[in-house]
Amino acid sequence: MTSYIRDANEIYLNSFAIIRSEANLDILPPDVAKVAVRLIHACGMTDIVTDLGYSETAVKSGRTALAQGVPILCDCRMVAEGVTRKRLPANNQVICTLNDPEVPELAQKLGNTRSAAALELWRPYLAGAIVAIGNAPTALFRLLEMLDAGVPRPAVILGFPVGFVGAAESKAALAADSRNVPFLTLHGRRGGSAIASAAVNALAREEEI
Amino acid sequence: MTSYIRDANEIYLNSFAIIRSEANLDILPPDVAKVAVRLIHACGMTDIVTDLGYSETAVKSGRTALAQGVPILCDCRMVAEGVTRKRLPANNQVICTLNDPEVPELAQKLGNTRSAAALELWRPYLAGAIVAIGNAPTALFRLLEMLDAGVPRPAVILGFPVGFVGAAESKAALAADSRNVPFLTLHGRRGGSAIASAAVNALAREEEI
Numbered sequence: 001m002t003s004y005i006r007d008a009n010e011i012y013l014n015s016f017a018i019i020r021s022e023a024n025l026d027i028l029p030p031d032v033a034k035v036a037v038r039l040i041h042a043c044g045m046t047d048i049v050t051d052l053g054y055s056e057t058a059v060k061s062g063r064t065a066l067a068q069g070v071p072i073l074c075d076c077r078m079v080a081e082g083v084t085r086k087r088l089p090a091n092n093q094v095i096c097t098l099n100d101p102e103v104p105e106l107a108q109k110l111g112n113t114r115s116a117a118a119l120e121l122w123r124p125y126l127a128g129a130i131v132a133i134g135n136a137p138t139a140l141f142r143l144l145e146m147l148d149a150g151v152p153r154p155a156v157i158l159g160f161p162v163g164f165v166g167a168a169e170s171k172a173a174l175a176a177d178s179r180n181v182p183f184l185t186l187h188g189r190r191g192g193s194a195i196a197s198a199a200v201n202a203l204a205r206e207e208e209i
Numbered sequence: 210m211t212s213y214i215r216d217a218n219e220i221y222l223n224s225f226a227i228i229r230s231e232a233n234l235d236i237l238p239p240d241v242a243k244v245a246v247r248l249i250h251a252c253g254m255t256d257i258v259t260d261l262g263y264s265e266t267a268v269k270s271g272r273t274a275l276a277q278g279v280p281i282l283c284d285c286r287m288v289a290e291g292v293t294r295k296r297l298p299a300n301n302q303v304i305c306t307l308n309d310p311e312v313p314e315l316a317q318k319l320g321n322t323r324s325a326a327a328l329e330l331w332r333p334y335l336a337g338a339i340v341a342i343g344n345a346p347t348a349l350f351r352l353l354e355m356l357d358a359g360v361p362r363p364a365v366i367l368g369f370p371v372g373f374v375g376a377a378e379s380k381a382a383l384a385a386d387s388r389n390v391p392f393l394t395l396h397g398r399r400g401g402s403a404i405a406s407a408a409v410n411a412l413a414r415e416e417e418i
Contacts, residue, residue, distance in 0.1 A: 002350070002378055002379075002382050004346070004347065004350045004375050004378065004379070005347075005374060005375060006320055006321040006322060006325065006347060007322075008322045008323070011322070011347070011374045011375065014373070014374045015372055015373040015374050018373040018374070019373060041372060041373070042371070042401070043371065043399070043401060044371045044372050044373065044376060044397070044398030044399045044400065044401070045398070045399065076290075077290040078287045078290045078291050078402065078403065078406075080290075081285075081286040081287045081289075081290045082287050082402075111215055112215040113215060113216075113217045113220070114217070116215065137213070138213065138214075138215060138220070141211070141213045162251070162252065162253045162403070163224055163250060163253050164223070164224040164227040164228060164250070164253065165214060165220045165223045165224050165227070166213050166214060166220065167253060169211055169213065170211075170213070173211050188253070189253030189254070190252070190253045190254065191253065192251070192252065192253070192401065192403050193287065193291075193402070193403055194287065194371070194401045194402055194403065197287075
């Protein structure tokens with residue numbers, strides 16, 4: 001049997017050290033680089049650095065909002081589960097409305113996916129919130145539509161939908177015009193719930209462990 | 210605003226068609242190729258095909274076991290959340306013991322991570338089960354140690370830990386000697402909960418949607 005490191009803190013520290021030695025973090029502003037370390041940690045890929053898209057104010061806006069106790073709105077249960085509760089600075093609420101009983105009917109009425117329809121139930125929470133999208137391109141597209149229609153602006157959009165239909169396009173649309181909302185995204189097909197929740201966890205606390 | 214596809218079935222079908230047209234699935238046995246489509250769908254990367262490791266019997270063993278109603282043992286809550294309950298053929302139990310109250314003390318006693326210690330609570334369920342590891346290399350290493358010590362064998366190991374410390378090594382150890390347990394893995398640093406739960410979802414039902 002191969003020997004292996006069994007100490008969680010040692011594993012974290014070694015991981016972050018490897019990431020810092022291998023990833024080209026210098027091309028990012030320092031606060032984005034710090035978040036990027038955690039995104040890389042979540043996916044095992046140092047080359048995501050060159051595909052990151054961000055507003056200069058995204059990290060600061062997200063940290064400030066979390067400290068003030070705003071809720072975290074997630075497009076799927078996996079993202080919600082990935083948020084480490086003990087890192088949250090103000091016991092922030094983590095909300096995922098995807099499985100609410102009204103959603104299938106809302107989806108039919110809107111002529112959209114359940115993931116997109118679930119955002120209707122975000123309306124009371126959107127002002128100043130953290131939005132974390134780690135699965136559905138339609139959720140990110142729908143959010144942009146809702147912003148165009150005048151819903152209150154969140155503090156930051158963490159836009160990490162994944163896949164082959166709409167993921168790259170929705171993230172490009174976000175980066176091209178984020179409707180005055182600071183954002184962080186990973187261009188292209190890559191993304192996913194682990195990266196989205198890692199972004200929340202990175203914003204929640206500056207300390208890495 | 211960019212127009213986008215809002216029909217979930219159309220999105221699925223287009224996604225799978227793109228994957229089949231781009232990924233080099235011919236290098237895989239047909240039943241593994243079918244599972245690979247879903248793994249690719251979960252991560253947005255067609256090039257994982259060349260890093261897949263598998264036993265010839267893994268897919269058949271997993272499908273048969275699920276149909277017989279065996280439980281699904283997950284190393285983290287994100288994997289458990291990613292399992293689509295309505296795809297399961299026998300209302301199979303989805304078990305994650307990571308947050309059980311005994312686990313921190315077990316971890317201290319074993320001198321291992323909480324993820325590894327949580328496997329102690331899998332013992333009553335292991336025989337013939339589906340094991341889905343999508344986060345912790347230490348969980349996969351610990352499973353191999355437990356198999357060496359004679360715990361009952363699961364039906365299949367879906368080994369997809371991710372990251373920079375132990376992930377590649379634990380998956381290489383699994384593929385080098387899976388202790389007579391059929392397995393499916395993704396070599397290297399890549400992996401994660403979305404891929405692990407996609408593997409379960411792919412085994413749960415042959416139909417793609």
